[in-house]
Amino acid sequence: MSKPLPLLTSPPPERRDAARNREALMEAAVCLVELHGVRGVTMDALAARAGVGKGTVFRRFGSREGLMGALLNHSETEWQAAVMGGPPPLGPGAPPLERLLAFGESRMVLNIKHAELIEAAGNPGARSFAALSFTTMHVRYLLGQLGVEGDLAYLATALVAPLEMIVLREQVDREQIPMDRITAGWTDLVRRVAGG
């Protein structure tokens, strides 16, 4: 009897194992960040938590910097999924102004977290254009839903700009402005831009 051809939809067993291993490692890493912060995530701690050898962790991520880059991608992807299809008000289903305000608050928190990961990834000042395009397009879409007229591409860029890590970190780290004042400020800005 001839061997059946592998189906295109199911990856070969080795690949599926690898994917499961990668997923398990990412979950363990996310867990470590939650428990001990970015500084607490070492290659040793990750190997111990995931129950694999240190060699496996190094083969997967190359270095701690590589692991930080992977955590960053993972976090960005999860957040974008929540915006596109997660529960309202961040996800679809809430009125556009509520979605926009939920987006701003959520993105601020994410950017502050990401600033630490980017630094740990050895790439200070880095800025993902893919992530930036996504946020700007989303704000532009919501401004359209709100019936705002004008150069929506520019207004979206202007609303996203004060959420940039470098702006936030200066407000939070240098000027020690509390997050709720920053959130209130952005909410007021959105109402001025959208409300006219």
Place this chain on the structure above:
Amino acid sequence: MSKPLPLLTSPPPERRDAARNREALMEAAVCLVELHGVRGVTMDALAARAGVGKGTVFRRFGSREGLMGALLNHSETEWQAAVMGGPPPLGPGAPPLERLLAFGESRMVLNIKHAELIEAAGNPGARSFAALSFTTMHVRYLLGQLGVEGDLAYLATALVAPLEMIVLREQVDREQIPMDRITAGWTDLVRRVAGG
């Protein structure tokens, strides 16, 4: 007869010479940027233009990177002087909305020029907190003059954020948006923020 004490208001002759030399070198450097762009400014070209030896240029600036840093400081200082005491509408004397719009346009042009100098100074991603404080304080002052109510510190930060080099360079270099559309967008943003 005893030697007269030097007056505190007049520096000793050596110092005055040094200051004149520095000023002449800066003027020559500014001139070279105007004529040939940042790339055209080399230590050799500067020595030739200023009519001094190459050693003098190196003693003064240390390296081409040092020269770029000095050009950056010089340009920022000149611009701040123009905002504080130059002719209207950038300087005092024009109505606050006109001054604010003149500020935005002028700062955009300056930031694009500075982006090139910062890169040439070997410090990509650098951002002067002193310059940023000045621009934010100035916008805050003008918003107050306009009678805008609310968290003026936040609104000023939000209006300055889209003028940041990283935002502008993406609009200009990557998206190829013409400067007049960017200026029009910022003008509209200011009217929405101030006009409510």
